[in-house]
Amino acid sequence: MHEDKGKSRRILVTGGCGFIGSALVLHLVQGLGHEVATLDALTYAANPISLAPLDGDPRHRLVTGDICDPQAVHALFSQFRPDAVMHLAAESHVDRSITDPGAFIRTNVVGTQVMLDGARTHWESLTGEARDAFRFLHVSTDEVYGSLPPDGFFTEESRYDPRSPYSASKAASDHLARAWHETYGLPVLVTNCSNNYGPRHFPEKLIPLMILNALEGRPLPVYGDGLNERDWIHVEDHARGLVAVLESGKLGExxxxxxxxxxxxxxxxxxxxxAFDRLLPDHGPHERLISFVADRPGHDRRYAIDPGKAEHEIGWVPTKNFEQALEDTVQWYLDNEAWWRPIREGRYTGERLGLGVSAAAGA
Incomplete structure (x- = not known):
């Protein structure tokens, strides 16, 4: 399955209508020719329009369901009989976790436990090559490691030190995934990624929120002094990395x-x-819109990833130049108002975004 269009497999993707999930599903189906079942509860940050290119494609099915519902999860495993699971479904917005931590515990911790149990029951029903080839990939974040010194980098050996309800819930889910591998032998792989950016990003996170505010001439509110550092990965590079880990990663790693x-x-x-000044020169300079606002509680100062293990062991490397890909992302939002306008105006989520101060969310 490692970028191999000649061998189609059945892959269950949770959270496939989200930002990273939709990029992954499109890559799996259109790029690699796999059969995918997307399990998504279609909560506020999910957008089925992101998977519109797959409408009518027999290789894809969208299943509306909750990963916290054992009956629904086990039924999907029985019906779809996946060769692999790529588990991305999660609550992921730090600011929301501060105001409503219970939702994060439910989805990220309980939901992961339900998915692991469903996968274990399914895997134990398999025999021979199908059992040997089955994989459960748990997708997580670098925020589980806490904050770095100015010159540090996270590695796979970094100590867990979560600082927000979001990162604590993801840390717990990571530990559950590894525990199911050690206790039951479930063939688990875990990934932790840096901040993603690119098309179809729900506009409460830093980059899409700033893009849409700039489009509307609104302030660009930056938390604190604006010097909190993050490592950025393009969502399409991340999708390729997840497939590479699923195919070539060592079990339990x-x-x-x-x-x-x-x-x-x-x-x-x-x-x-x-980028806006180049693409919309008549509306600039856009730096005049930048403003600084009070920092959020527990805002980690620095995240940075050393991806050397993935690069050396499985041959994956990020390919996108940040500044160019960032400008391409701005262009995507300029060209796809039909995707973001219903979200921005609250017709899709029941919320109106961009009027508050959640500017550094996800960063």
Whole structure:
């Protein structure tokens, strides 16, 4: 399955209508020719329109369901009989975890346990090559490791030190995935990624929120002094990395996937403004829209990933140049108002985004 269009497999993807999930599903089906069942509860950050290119494609089915519902999960395993699971479904917005931590515990911890149990029951029913080939890939975040010193990098050996309800819930889910491998022998792989960016990103996170605010001439609010640093990976590079780990990763191992593009939040916003000045010169300069707001609680200062293990062991490397891909992302939002306008105006989620101060979310 490692970028191999000649061998089609059945893959169950949770959270496939989300930002990273939709990029992965499109890559699996259109790029690699696999059969995919997308399990998604279609909560606020999911958008089935992101998978519209697969409408009518017999290789894809969208199943609306909750990963916390054991009956629904076990029924899907029985019906679809997947060769692999790629588990991405999660609550992922740090600011929301501060105001409603219970939702994060339910989805990220209980939901992962339900998925692991469903996968274990299914895997134990398999025999021969099918049992040997089955994989459960658990997708997580670098935020589980806490904050780094100015010159540090996360590796697979970094100590867990979560600082927010979101990162604590993801840390717990990572431990569950490894425990199911050690206790039951379930063939588990774990990935931890840096901040993603690219098309179809729900506009409460830093980059899409800034893009849409800039389009509407609204302030670009930056938390604190704007010097919190993050490593950025393009969502399409991440999708390729997940497939590479699923195919070539060693069972029970963890792989960190990062873009080797460490930038502070202010530098990211400045780069976005520069991209807007090039693409919409009559509306510039866009830097005039930048404003600074009070920092959020527990805002980690620095994340950065050393992806050397994935690069050396499975041959995956990030390919996107950050500044160029960032400008391409701005262009995508300029060209796809039909995707983001219903979300922005609350017709899709029941919320109106961009009017608050959740500017550095996800960063």
């Amino acid at each position: 963890t792989y960190l996937l990062g873009g080797r593009s460490v930038r502070n939040n202010l530098a990211v916003v400045n780069a976005l403004c520069a």
